[in-house]
Amino acid sequence: MTGRRWESREIAKHAFAWLAVAVLAVGCATPGDTTSGAAPVPNTAEAAVSTPASAAVVVNSMSIEGGEEDVRIHFGATGFVKHELVASRDSMSVVVKLDDARFEGLSKTTEVGDGTISSIALSDEGEVSVALSAHADSMLISGEAGFTLVIAPFERAAQSAAAQPAKAAVANSSKVRVGSGEVDFTVGVAPTGLSGFVLSDGVRLVIDVEGVALSGGDIFKEYPEGAIKRVIVRESDDKVRAVLEARDSEFIKNYTLSKTDTGFKVLFGSSEETVSVAVAAPSAPEAAPVVVAQTMDEASTPVAAEPNDGSTGGGEITDFGFHQDKDKSYVDLLFSKMAAYNVAEASGNRVVIDMLNTRLPSRFQRALDTSAFAGNIKLIAAYQRKGDTRVVVDLSQPTPFTVLKVDSGLSLAFDGGSGAEMVTSSTTSDKIVLVGGSGEPMSKTETMGSQATGYKGTRISMDFVNADIRNVLRLIGEVSGLNIVTGSEVTGTVTIRLVDVPWDQALEVILKAKGLGKEIEGNIMRVVSAERLDAEYQQVLEKQKAAEEAAKAAEPLSSEIFPVNYAEAGEVLDKITALLSERGSASVDERTNTIIVRDVEEKIELARELVARLDTPTPQVLIEARIVEVSSNYNEDLGIQWGGQYTADASHGNSTGYGFPNSIGIQGSTGAGNYLVNLPAAAAVAGSPGAALAINMGHINDILSLDLRLSALETSGKGRVVSSPRVTTLDNKAAEISQGTEIPFTTISEDETAIESIDYLLALKVTPHVTSDSSIMLKIEIKKDAPSTTYFATDGTPAKETRTANTEVLVRDGETAVIGGIITDSTSESTSGVPWFHKLPFVGWLFKSQTSRVEKTELIIFLTPRIVQLDQTTDL
Template sequence: MLKLAAPCFRHLAGLLLILLAGRAYAQGPNHLLQGIDFVAQQGDSMLLTLTVSDGVPEPTAFTIDSPARLSIDLPDTAIALDDPYRKIGMGNVESVAAVQAAGRTRIVVELREMAPYHLRREGNKLYVEIDNPVAAPASTSSASLPAISANNSAISNIDFRRGEQGQGRIVVSMSNPHTMVDVRDDDDRIVAVFRNTSLPEKLAHRLDVIDFATPVKYIDTKRDGPDTQLIVTPTQGASFDQAAYQSGGLYTIELQPLTQAKLEERQRNEPQYKGEKISLSFQNIDIRALLQIIADVAGTNMVISDSVKGNIAMRLQNVPWDQALDIILRSKGLGMRQQGNVMMVAPVEEIAAREKAELEAEKQKTELAPLRSEIIQVNYAKASDIKALLGSDKTSLLSDRGRVTVDERTNTLLVLETQDKIAEIRKLVARLDIPVRQVLIESRIVIANEDYARELGTKFGVSTIGSIGNTQIGQSGTATGARNVLGGTTPLLDDAYSVNLPTSDSGAPSIGWTILGSDFQVDLELQALQTEGRGEVISSPRVVTANGKQATIEQGQEIPYQTSSSNSGTNTQFKKAVLSLTVAPQITPDNRVIMDLNVTNDSKGTDVNTGTGGTAPAIDTRKLDTQVLVRSGDTVVLGGVFQHSTTDSTSKVPLLGDIPLLGFLFRNSDKEDSKRELLIFVTPKVLQEGLKVD
């Protein structure tokens, strides 16, 4: 358990005196802190009683989560205690300490755990009731409730207006400008509680403002004991910015609609607050004193301009201190600049004027600074390219008096500039003059084919001899064969076949039969052929190139052919049939490669007539143009072409070829199946220094 010993208290008191000593008052305080008493209540809650002469001034309070602290400021108050430190050690309270500085007194309550608290003024007594943290809901573990003013207030009017940008604005008129107002989000609604404020019966009703086309749907106003509640119900699904502020006796709640573009921009640009979380509750506090409190919590030094003036009323609960500071600065048109552990706060215009003056002074310093001449060696880049970059109209690093000259022979820059500018130029050259990264691009072009063919051929013939009366008749496959039969000789096979439908390959396996009688001869030959073929051609062009540079590699032949014309006669021209790879790589920061690729694999085809009496070779083209993004070392299929052709043909003797069972004797069957496939792969590899290309 953390306990505040007397030496620690003296150290804390000294620190607070230094931080709070911002202004000196012309006259002494009008109030005296005369006593600090405490009593334990039911449920382990603690009641502190502060006795102040001539009535209790309006207090302000804020909390710190770690370590758990409750700080109460009493303006225009001095300490009149024998011992400003009280050790309690009961309930949730460890100790109470009072510190005086700059005409006010701060009471620091050291807690074991953060817990809700309540302030109540009665005459010259300020009662501080600190609840038991075990009994309090977790969501209010660091809540701070504002001081309750003894002066009652009344709401005189509630007005709703639509802004030019579609915002819904609720304006509440109050009789007392010091009315305490608590605003919170409750189940997608906005609830504003006006403490100790009465509400006329005529204003206790619901306003339906959905027709105004703002983020506000309903406004409900009702009494809640001594307080008044104003409940704002937004339109379902609406996205909006919520703001609440007070100016005199007018309290305004504004809902600004947000478009999808604004929501996305806000998510990108929204600052990340990392400060310690605090709770603040103030009514009409001096802005300088509030900034001193922020500096106290942040543990940093702060310089506040004399131009920072005015008061502010605000209530922030459990927000980072840097976010609280940002809200305060924005609401008052202030800016902040930080150098090391020192913050400077001033109006935005004053900071802008100061920075402008500093820039003017720096410009004059540069104009009056002496010029120096230096030689900067460029190792990898071209010195002329860097010179062009240095002298660019939009990105020039040279002053009006500066000059840069290039020595092409030694690849150096001769710079005439001030010392500061030369240092900037050297930094730029160091960033740009680096070895260019290189890429090895390997492409594979795979051509695969598979062929299948089956043929069945037939040769069939009948030769006979006979007579009708005194007339002899001879019959064979051809007239020559028939004459041979009449002449008493055996006809040749080619002349004996009536059906001659062989396979396309004369060397195909075959089998034959011959039946010979006294006056006839039958010849039959059957042929069958089946062919299968598989092939694969792999071409693998590889090339190394620098990042961003195009490279080309090709292999093949230029095929000559002749053309003729009446004007120029006969000319010899050439056509390329090559395997080529053209690539322009770009290396990304995450070690991937963007490539613009052109891959071709051409070959010579058949000769075709040119129309002028000559012929020219046709080129069978395989080409791919594309852009891909590939991780270094990975292989990607760029594309492919698959061709599948099937042919089934039959040659036959009409009618006879269709006879069942015997029809095969009078026909030829041919069946072909062909498959062709083209695949193109690419593999980029980012080369590191010293890496070899195998």
């Protein structure tokens, strides 16, 4: 069992390395974060590393996680990092060379000192140098957002020499010779066991050699040319492991292992589908008393293996793996404390075993895809189920198995081994499934795409390459607690990598990728093609529709009369007709404004609801208006009147010396009271009591006199005209308010004389619309006419001056809208004077008069709409 135990451990270790990728994708997604359970990198006083800023990918976080078997250094980056791993010849240092990547925010040197890693150094050239405290293997795992360096210390045989069987004598030195198409290993003696497998990267072949030891230390050789790039040979515990790294995966695809008298040989280039191994089959498990032997038809009962410490249960799984010999395929489980087990299922193509009261560490909660190996085991999954550990083995066909007790554990031995064949290029890496508890089965029927969001299933992680779709579905069924039924069209393989997603979301993704659909009823999930599921769904819909139509056809018809109070029955009829069935009919009685409907009761009820919604009173709107016209004017007049008089006659004592009548008179105009310059203020002429100043001058006999009169007038006025009309109208119906003056005039034609009139109106037209939130939209048209003071017809009739305004406003019920801006502003100045003389400086004011006029008019309209309830119309 010792050989099988380590072989299963190596498979488990390889699967756990892939687990680090899943952890890395979560832990390194954000700069500065560390993986769950990983210790943050100590901050040192060293300066931060500085690499070229032109690099495409930035490495911005580093964390270290120590496990039981290895130490992992996680590097988080902004994308995929191209790299190359270089190990030292003495296995005491590891260098990772990065391509087109740079460090950011990381210290140049980090001291670790955990017994495995001494220190980690980052260079400006983009290299990671890890100094080791002990000899160790190294492995590099790539991720989408960084990479993980796995350091696994050697387990020296000297640590447990007393417990190990004696090894054969070896030669003085160990040698490796690389030839064309073969590699020859010389270790001194023929090995007792020989096995190999290709890693998931496709370019590395791992060979485990039993019964030999290295005498000259570890071997590390690099070859700059040829198909083989690197060869590493190291001693670990009770075996020697050789790793051959090729430059091309095609070269290492087909290989043959064979023993020689002094070692073993690897031949490449076989044309067979599988590679034969010319070695003796490993010995059967020792000290393996049969605890229980079961076939697929036997009933399962709880069976307890003999505890190795006097108690049963309460321990944990320390190792979990798979291996084969010539006749058997084994599922191996090692415990820290022996546990009782229960074969929960052993029928058909599945075996389920529960390890009672046993904890399963997260690193072992995974699935191993063994479909590429010979034998009947296709998939092995282990996960925690409440307080027990459940192991599920999916088989290609019903296969008898035996439960064997081994050192500190159990081994499930299934008939059908590897025979003389080993795995070739179809070998897939171990696949990981993390299970965080038991899922609850769904209890409702659903089809593909019905759960686009809101996934609630237990979170799992999957990493499969060319896995049988049916095995993957069975695994999901085991996690979810659902029974799986697949159709005949569910075939083929699937390659997926999902990290920490709900199982129901993983199921949706897998089904979509394969063009499948699902239907869940209770705890049974049926998986068929999406086309078949859609066709079945359409058939169900068609059957339901046919059943509904048949039921409606058998339903009796009835009639009902709907009176329409506020709407036109003919307008409502068209809308009701669209709701009726093929058997229904509707008509209108115009005299009574009613609608007669005949149909099944369901349609009559729809018609009743529609009439109730449409036959509602049209809202009425009361519009209150205040029309205010404000006017102001200002007049200013300034004028002058003056004249003189001279008299010569006998009565005044200044005879002219002429004959009768012997008198002469000179004055400003003809007759008394007239002036030489007569330009008074205009208002004074009209008799307005304007201010005036008169001056009379003459001598004592009144022979010579001078009269002067100055007149001036300044007037101003303000006026305000207010009217308050109001009107009620229906919603969307126009209401019009107008006021004005009618001026008649006479028209004369050849036949007759007629009197006509011109209307000078202030007209207001308002159309209200009541919205659903009780606001009122007002469409307003305003028109104001006035007789012109400038333009007249030939018969003296004044022309019409017109001003209009159109607008729309939105107001709340009862609020007031103000409309202004219809403004008239006129200014005039006029001067009258004696030609030429009125232009004289200063003196010119004795020969002219001046008038100034300013007039302003503004029209302001206030509108207040109110929604009138039906019971308020009487009061209005």
